[in-house]
Amino acid sequence: MVKKYNTPEEAKQDQQYLDTLKELIFQLADDDLLISHRGSEWLGLAPHIEEDVAYSSITQNTMGHAAMLYELLEELGVGKADDLAHLRKPEEYRNARLVERVNGTGDYKENPDYDFGYAIIRNYAYELFKKIRLEALQQSSFVPLADTARKIKREQYYHLYHWEVWIDQLAHSTDEAQKRLNNAIQKTWEDVASLFDLGPKGDQIVEYGLLESGEMLKKKFMDQFKAKMENSGLIWPGEPQPLSETGREGRHSEEFVDALNHLSEVYKMDPQASW
């Protein structure tokens, strides 16, 4: 039976537990921050107006999830939520590679050449993983995190459903749509393993009962993803290659640094000011 920590104050009494907990919440918050940032670049570019409304609603909810998680860190005494989201150095961010990838080529304001097929599959993969992770987090030894996970999951259900509907609609339509979705799966697969990595404190995260192991998360994910692909007549790409570099250790792409510069540009003008 793992020990439960009911409040931030209790967690703060146990330095090792606190360090492990912080590491985990940064992974959760940074994942949501980056995928939401990428979503916000899609604004005004979706296939139709209704999708623009729906996708931006998902993006907004997800930014809300990131904000809730940074606030948890603030309650744990790590720093001000806005400073944590905007002012850390790139190597201090703990998000998975998959969520930092660009939407396509070109600048979001000038000449965005974005691939909606990749948006569907990347978001589906992330939301499926997020659901599995949230389900596990509901048993977390840090009770405020388990409560937050429950809250997030109520909205997140619809996010996953949204991308599933897109797969259902497009997988059995034209040859081109099928080809694009299969290409997007290949591209997503280059980074998918980054999701299951729990980072340098992975073992402690599991020992402390904060979250189940990356292996478990991965197994559940692969079973469900594979079933979805097979039911949709899409090509199951098999086991993903393990990654040599990991975002959970703060190793990020150039694309990530650009994203970070964008999302913190105004705040960094004067972090002391009230915006």
Added chain:
Amino acid sequence: MFKPEITIHSDDPRVQEFLERIENGEKIEVDDWMPDDYRLQLIKLIAMHGISEIMGAFPEKEWVPKAPTLKRKLSLMAKVQDEVGHGQLLIRVAEDLMHPLGKTREDLIEDLFSGRLKFHNVFHMPAPSWADAALIGWLVDGAAIVTQKMLAHTSYAPYARALKRIILEERFHAYHGEDMVIALGDGTEQQREMMQDALNRWWPALLMFFGPPENGEIKSNQEINIRYKIRSKTNEELRQEFLDKYVPQIRALGLEVPDDNIYYDETKKQWVYTHPDYTYLRDVIAKNQGPRSQNRLNLRKIGFDNNEWVREALLHNQKAIS
């Protein structure tokens, strides 16, 4: 676009009946009989309104990923999402009116790209700083509320219903914009400068928002609008309302109205101010040659073209079902 006919076929007895309904303050529904020029005028007005909501997402979109705090990121995303939602709502109203003419949403989008369908002058302007995003939220939405409050009394019921919902949300937007402006106006020197710069930049466009003054010469277009009670106030009346409301608020924030000659004439009960160059509307904006016209049309077009395969796939499914 559909060129509205100016003449009313008054020999048709239905026209007289229709005008009587309008005179009695009755509201017209989509399936009611209506004169062609009423329908065409509505399509023109509502399509432009709808497409402007959608094009209006682009200047603000530039600042969504960069919004300074988590709270601002959330609220600006929500706001821009609302605007696109308004666009959808309005385009649905226009689509119903276009249906008997065999026209669809695709035609509207094509008209936008070809320049036949205009989008609002303010959305052709650049938004180079965060303060522009704040100003758009406060004053562009504020100007829109002035126009929309008048249009909410329009004789065409589906448009009036859509506007009631839109105005409710726009009020939140204006509060949201005001909150951003206050943060900057009460902020550091750098923030106050950003805010004043943005106001200076946007002032002429805000005055132009309402269109050229009539100076006693009502154009045929407006005449139809007023006769059919599609709208009830002139451009200049609306601009005066805007100045009534916002000049004091701008000053209360410690910002300067960038017009040395502006004053309130107590005897005439109206604002006297420096008019912007309205020919700019006709010669530059109406030709999509404003500073950011092509960029924003281009973004819309990229989104449209890149996703053609998605629309084709959806259409393929529909065919398979039917």
